[in-house]
Structure formats: structure tokens, C-alpha cells
Amino acid sequence: xxxxxxxxxxxxxxxxxxxGMRTVTVLPGVDHPDYPQxxxxxxxxxxxxxxxxxxxxxxxxxxFEPHMGSVCPTPELALQLVxxxxxxxxxxxYSHFLLQYIPLERIEKLIPHTGHFHVRxxxxxxxxxxxxxxxxxxxxxxxxxRAAGYDGAMSIEYxxxxxxxxxxxxxxxxxxxxxxxxxxxxxx
Numbered sequence: 001x002x003x004x005x006x007x008x009x010x011x012x013x014x015x016x017x018x019x020g021m022r023t024v025t026v027l028p029g030v031d032h033p034d035y036p037q038x039x040x041x042x043x044x045x046x047x048x049x050x051x052x053x054x055x056x057x058x059x060x061x062x063x064f065e066p067h068m069g070s071v072c073p074t075p076e077l078a079l080q081l082v083x084x085x086x087x088x089x090x091x092x093x094y095s096h097f098l099l100q101y102i103p104l105e106r107i108e109k110l111i112p113h114t115g116h117f118h119v120r121x122x123x124x125x126x127x128x129x130x131x132x133x134x135x136x137x138x139x140x141x142x143x144x145x146r147a148a149g150y151d152g153a154m155s156i157e158y159x160x161x162x163x164x165x166x167x168x169x170x171x172x173x174x175x176x177x178x179x180x181x182x183x184x185x186x187x188x
Contacts, residue, residue, distance in 0.1 A: 001047040009051055013058045023116045023152065024055055025091040028064040028081055029071040037077075044071045045084035052087030063115040065091040068099065068164075075106045082113045089115025093157065094136055095122035099164065111148045117141075118157040119178060127164040131177045142186035154186050 009026075016024050029044030031037075048064060055062040064085075066078035075097060082090055092114045097107045101124045120127075121134025142154060156178050158171040 001050050005047075006050060006054070010054055013055050013060055016055075016060050017058045021060065023061040023063050023089075023091075025063045025065050025116055026051060027070060028066055028078070031069060031071050031073070037071075040071045041077070041081055041084065045081060048081070048085040048088050052085060056087050061089060061115045062087060063089045063091040065093060065096075065118075066110075067093070067096040073100065074102065075110050078110055079113070082110075089113055091116040091118060093118035093120065094141070095120045095127050098122040098124050098135070099127040101125060108144065111144055111150070114145060114148070114150055114152075116152055117145060117150070117154045119154050119182065120157045120159075121174070121178065128158060128166050128169065130169055131174055131181060138182055139185045142182075154182070 012024060015021075026048070029040065029047060032040055035043075048062065052062040064072075064081070066072040066075070066081075072078040072081045073096075078090055082088055090110050090113045092107075092110050094104070094107050095118075099122065119138055121129050121131045121136055123129055123133065123135040138154070145154075156175050158169065158174045158178070160167045160171050
């Protein structure tokens with residue numbers, strides 16, 4: 001990992017420490033198509049391991065968020081990366097996997113490795129939907145997280161961007177609807 005990236009990450013961790021954040025989420029690494037998957041995973045694991053040490057020394061949990069275009073777009077590759085990176089956990093966002101029609105059973109294998117959780121309604125083939133159109137049962141998911149020992153928050157994450165048509169809903173309205181539907185059942 002380049003020294004300027006490490007220096008930048010040290011500053012981010014210092015900020016997290018000063019404001020009392022328990023976790024920091026980073027990208028897992030880029031999938032470089034010119035390199036074999038094994039090499040991409042090894043490079044990402046090495047960089048994440050450096051970040052996990054820096055974060056851990058400051059009492060901060062390092063998490064990475066698997067997603068399309070990264071070195072770990074599937075739950076299986078995310079598991080491989082977390083197993084190679086001592087001290088790192090996953091920021092779990094089911095929507096990144098539903099976009100690819102990955103079944104819930106495969107996604108749920110990441111629950112024991114979850115250090116942070118994102119709430120965003122989605123459905124197979126769609127990264128983000130209105131709450132009423134989504135297929136995720138976040139109350140049930142919260143129960144599975146708690147059963148696995150997860151004691152962190154569930155962060156609502158609707159975004160507005162051109163990427164995968166994320167600009168097709170009213171993010172503020174959906175955030176309020178999601179919060180109202182879940183706040184009695186899950187720690188947001």
C-alpha cells in the first residue's frame with residue numbers, strides 16, 4: 001500500500017477515534033482484470049491487513065464492504081478475503097448481492113463476520129428500491145445478527161447516484177419510511 005494512502009488512513013482513524021466511532025469502512029480493493037483473482041485477493045488482503053493493524057491499535061474495527069467491481073463481489077470471495085485479513089470484518093449490505101440475484105442463504109454466511117450493517121431495501125436485480133417494493137426482512141436479519149453476537153448499529157443507507165439507477169427514488173423519504181418501519185424492532 002502506498003505511503004500516502006497509509007498516512008491518509010491514519011488520519012481517518014484518528015478522526016474516528018476523536019468522534020467516538022467504533023468502526024471504519026473501506027473498499028475491499030479493485031478487481032484488476034489483467035491479474036488472476038488469487039493475486040487480486042492477496043494484494044487486497046495485504047493492504048487491508050495494514051489498515052486493520054492501524055485501526056486496531058486505535059481501538060477501531062476495520063470493515064470492508066463487498067460490492068460489484070471490487071475484488072469480492074460475491075459472499076464467497078468476501079469470506080476468502082476476511083479469512084485472509086486478521087482483524088478485519090465485513091460491512092454487510094445485502095443489496096450488493098441481491099443486485100446479482102445471489103440467494104439469501106449465500107449472503108447470510110457473512111453474518112458471523114459482520115462488523116457493520118447497511119439497511120437499504122432491494123430486490124433481485126435491483127440495488128435499491130422503495131421500502132414497499134423491497135424483498136428484505138430487516139427484522140429477521142437483525143435477529144440473525146444478534147444471534148451471531150453482533151451488537152452494532154444498523155445504518156440506513158439510501159443514496160442518489162447514476163450508478164445502477166440509484167437516482168430513481170426519493171432517498172430522504174425512503175430513509176424516513178425505513179426508520180419508522182424498523183425503529184421499534186432493530187437498533188438503528
